[in-house]
Amino acid sequence: MATAVDTAASEADQQAGLSAAGSQYLTFTLGEEHYGVDILRVQEIKGYTAVTRIPNTPDFIKGVLNLRGTIVPIVDLRNKFGMAKVEATMFTVIVVVVVRDRVMGIVVDAVSDVLDIATKDIQPPPNFGARVDTGFIHSMAKSGDKLITLLDIDRVLSVDEFEQTVTSA
Amino acid sequence: MSVDLSKFQSAFFEESAEHVATMEEGLLQLEQCADDLDLLNRIFRAAHSIKGNAGMFGFAAVGEFTHKMENILDALRTGQMQADKPLIDLLLEATDGLKGLLEAAQTNADPDEDVVGPLRERLLACTESRAVGPVKGAPSPAHDASPVKREAPDEMRRIRYEIHWVPTPAVFARGIHPGQILRELRDLGELTSSADIDRLPPLERLHAEGRSLPLTCTLITEHPRREVEAVFLFVQDDSELTIEETTSSEPGTRGRGDTEIAASPPRPVATAGMGSTSDGGPKPLGEILLEEGVISPDVLRHALSQQKRLGEILVEQKAATPQQIAQALDKQRKLEQAAQPKKVETASIRVDTEKIDKLINLVGELVITQSMLSDLGARFAMDRLPVLQERISQLERNTREIQERVMAVRMLPIGTAFNRFPRLVRDLAARNSKQIQLLMSGEETELDKTVMESIGDPLTHLVRNSADHGLETPEERRAAGKPEQGTITLNAFHEGGSICIAVTDDGRGLNRDKILAKAIQQGLVNEADKLSDEQVWPLIFRPGFSTADKITDVSGRGVGMDVVKRNIEGLGGTVTITTELGKGTTFTLKLPLTLAIIEGMTVRVGPETYIVPLVSIVESIQPGPSAVKPVAGRGEIVNVRGAYCPVVRLGDVFGVQPDCTDPTRAILVILETEGERAAVMVDELLGQQQVVIKSLEKNFRKVDGMAGATILGDGTVAFILDVRGLLEVARRGEVVAA
Numbered sequence: 001m002a003t004a005v006d007t008a009a010s011e012a013d014q015q016a017g018l019s020a021a022g023s024q025y026l027t028f029t030l031g032e033e034h035y036g037v038d039i040l041r042v043q044e045i046k047g048y049t050a051v052t053r054i055p056n057t058p059d060f061i062k063g064v065l066n067l068r069g070t071i072v073p074i075v076d077l078r079n080k081f082g083m084a085k086v087e088a089t090m091f092t093v094i095v096v097v098v099v100r101d102r103v104m105g106i107v108v109d110a111v112s113d114v115l116d117i118a119t120k121d122i123q124p125p126p127n128f129g130a131r132v133d134t135g136f137i138h139s140m141a142k143s144g145d146k147l148i149t150l151l152d153i154d155r156v157l158s159v160d161e162f163e164q165t166v167t168s169a
Numbered sequence: 170m171s172v173d174l175s176k177f178q179s180a181f182f183e184e185s186a187e188h189v190a191t192m193e194e195g196l197l198q199l200e201q202c203a204d205d206l207d208l209l210n211r212i213f214r215a216a217h218s219i220k221g222n223a224g225m226f227g228f229a230a231v232g233e234f235t236h237k238m239e240n241i242l243d244a245l246r247t248g249q250m251q252a253d254k255p256l257i258d259l260l261l262e263a264t265d266g267l268k269g270l271l272e273a274a275q276t277n278a279d280p281d282e283d284v285v286g287p288l289r290e291r292l293l294a295c296t297e298s299r300a301v302g303p304v305k306g307a308p309s310p311a312h313d314a315s316p317v318k319r320e321a322p323d324e325m326r327r328i329r330y331e332i333h334w335v336p337t338p339a340v341f342a343r344g345i346h347p348g349q350i351l352r353e354l355r356d357l358g359e360l361t362s363s364a365d366i367d368r369l370p371p372l373e374r375l376h377a378e379g380r381s382l383p384l385t386c387t388l389i390t391e392h393p394r395r396e397v398e399a400v401f402l403f404v405q406d407d408s409e410l411t412i413e414e415t416t417s418s419e420p421g422t423r424g425r426g427d428t429e430i431a432a433s434p435p436r437p438v439a440t441a442g443m444g445s446t447s448d449g450g451p452k453p454l455g456e457i458l459l460e461e462g463v464i465s466p467d468v469l470r471h472a473l474s475q476q477k478r479l480g481e482i483l484v485e486q487k488a489a490t491p492q493q494i495a496q497a498l499d500k501q502r503k504l505e506q507a508a509q510p511k512k513v514e515t516a517s518i519r520v521d522t523e524k525i526d527k528l529i530n531l532v533g534e535l536v537i538t539q540s541m542l543s544d545l546g547a548r549f550a551m552d553r554l555p556v557l558q559e560r561i562s563q564l565e566r567n568t569r570e571i572q573e574r575v576m577a578v579r580m581l582p583i584g585t586a587f588n589r590f591p592r593l594v595r596d597l598a599a600r601n602s603k604q605i606q607l608l609m610s611g612e613e614t615e616l617d618k619t620v621m622e623s624i625g626d627p628l629t630h631l632v633r634n635s636a637d638h639g640l641e642t643p644e645e646r647r648a649a650g651k652p653e654q655g656t657i658t659l660n661a662f663h664e665g666g667s668i669c670i671a672v673t674d675d676g677r678g679l680n681r682d683k684i685l686a687k688a689i690q691q692g693l694v695n696e697a698d699k700l701s702d703e704q705v706w707p708l709i710f711r712p713g714f715s716t717a718d719k720i721t722d723v724s725g726r727g728v729g730m731d732v733v734k735r736n737i738e739g740l741g742g743t744v745t746i747t748t749e750l751g752k753g754t755t756f757t758l759k760l761p762l763t764l765a766i767i768e769g770m771t772v773r774v775g776p777e778t779y780i781v782p783l784v785s786i787v788e789s790i791q792p793g794p795s796a797v798k799p800v801a802g803r804g805e806i807v808n809v810r811g812a813y814c815p816v817v818r819l820g821d822v823f824g825v826q827p828d829c830t831d832p833t834r835a836i837l838v839i840l841e842t843e844g845e846r847a848a849v850m851v852d853e854l855l856g857q858q859q860v861v862i863k864s865l866e867k868n869f870r871k872v873d874g875m876a877g878a879t880i881l882g883d884g885t886v887a888f889i890l891d892v893r894g895l896l897e898v899a900r901r902g903e904v905v906a907a
Contacts, residue, residue, distance in 0.1 A: 050885070052878075052888070053777070054875075054888075055822070055823035055824055055872070055874070056873050056874070064865070064869065064878060066880045066885065066886050069880065070863070070867070070868065071864065071869070072868050073868055102867070102869075103868050104869075
């Protein structure tokens, strides 16, 4: 990665009165789509392993995993976003993120890169109308010729949503 | 320089809670022996510590309230007051008030003035009006030194004290700063102090912890001598100290030495601590103007409210957009939320250092074993296999021992849970006009902290039940030929892998006929049933079942014995009753030593593995061809030696495809909880093992029918069944496929 460009970008950020922190994103793919989450929210990246299914939970919750002694729920992002189911490949990974004070994992097709994204390259989410729920899309960013959807991870893995499933179950 | 005190605040609250407990305990003992000076000193020291610490941490209300209590305690100590029942009552109520204040301080809430206000008044009234002459025989060391009378504020006499104090290294070793002592003196009156630097060794021989500077202070104060002495309470044993009284009320001449240490006007005691914490930093302008009387607080508040917020200014200057400000504010709010501790309640444990030392040694051994193993792994050859096996068994030993030790860290003597009962029994006795003696044994028996926290309420309920329903009134007891004073005994002991706690009273015992009559009346049993005693006694655990003729405000209303039983069973424990009419009743609680590890049966349903807590399992059977019968086409029941119980197909409940759909080929595990039985159908029993319970709620949420999760030997997660919840899920009849 060209460091000169990076420095220039972060300098520009600082001139704009914004800190350079938080502008690094871990990007990953789901099918053909590129997504990103704030790197500061990522605890670790873990190879995909089988999980223990939890009864009485919605489909997108794949189950729980033993992360060095801690029980961590795993969310299937494809399922959550209503995308087609695929078999796990050798690239399939679990991105362990921190949501509020909880640790959770998301299953993604493959991680791509850690990108510095300048604030000027970030745009608010487009308006898809009522047909597409964009609540968990924080913003859109372009990097090279790729369009990256930056996720609001708190909304993707909303704790409330977990709780709601209890009452509806 | 500013010190972040908040880090130490939790320690303060913890310590204060201990001091309050010491005070309460001491006051209760004081009732028996009112002249015990050691006891009085202990209570006084506890109060004094709270006051001092509260001042240091800026909890002025706590400090000021404790100060009022301290005044009375001090008067007791010096024999100016006598510890009679009304006074002890007042002091006990005051400790309750103090607890409330501490809680309020901890949660940043406003203290309940309705409670604290009147108490404060009463404490003050007590110090002013109840001052009596010195009690004969009671030692009063301060008495001969200065003529003591309860001085009314207007007739206070200013006394001049010459104080020579040489703190020894021991004082410093205990972390006491002489400056703190000087500050306390300064709070009492006008203080001039100086240090005799001539006696200092030359610089090259000066040692930081060596012999310290002799200090000479002149204090002019209205406070009596014992208050001056009280300042040195914690250092007098480790110091050379003389306090001489010179009656002159003239302002003191400057100290003899060269270096003046402290000389500032006295400040009111109540705010002293607050002032001393905010050291150094410049004061806000408003505060200075306020102090100098230039402006009034209202004016200041008004002026401050007119200040524009930073965000508004930035927007006006077009330095930022409102959206950006809103985002930043949002971020700030989130940060604040994140910074807030989740629970105010402190969840810390004070552990015997010996336990920690042992643990550290063991971890050291573990590290050595680990390095031996990695060394072996780096240059491994087949002929070294026996060495490897030996190392691995060493690792196993280490792990097991560390596990045991770590568990021991969580173990606390049960005495901490028993502490509340002397007070409770005293209050109950007073309210019911009964005479009750409380005996406790086995206080040193250790119990896991989580279990301890959960048994407090059930135990309280049982003790209340004994005091309220079990024990008779003095008249009844006399008529029955018993001593007027009833006895409640609390006894804790280990039995096998469990801890037992017995609550015994020598009261009237349970009345079989009365219980039966009530049960028949409520339709719980049939008149024709021939019930054994063992079947009759547990009837009192039924919800809404009370044999008390009248409901008192203490027990019998609201929560009943059913709650006790449910709580104890929730902990995986049992309650048993032994009783004899006219002789008394014993409730015995039997609890697992820890909640973190349970004995479980591993069962398999299709591809899934579950853990069934062993305490709930009655037996496991493979039913014969005719034993399982469908009921109304919706459920099945199984005949287990004449008793029918419903069959719960675990695979159906959890949406798992089982290997066996035919009950006669599967295994039925008969579970019992709260007197209810069910046969849970599984494919296979895998074996019995101890499992460590892991919380599901920490990162996820409660799952119906699951008590938690555990990690199996291969690293995968398996769920532990919550038998009660499982039966409820099964009863709702929902087939829930995930």
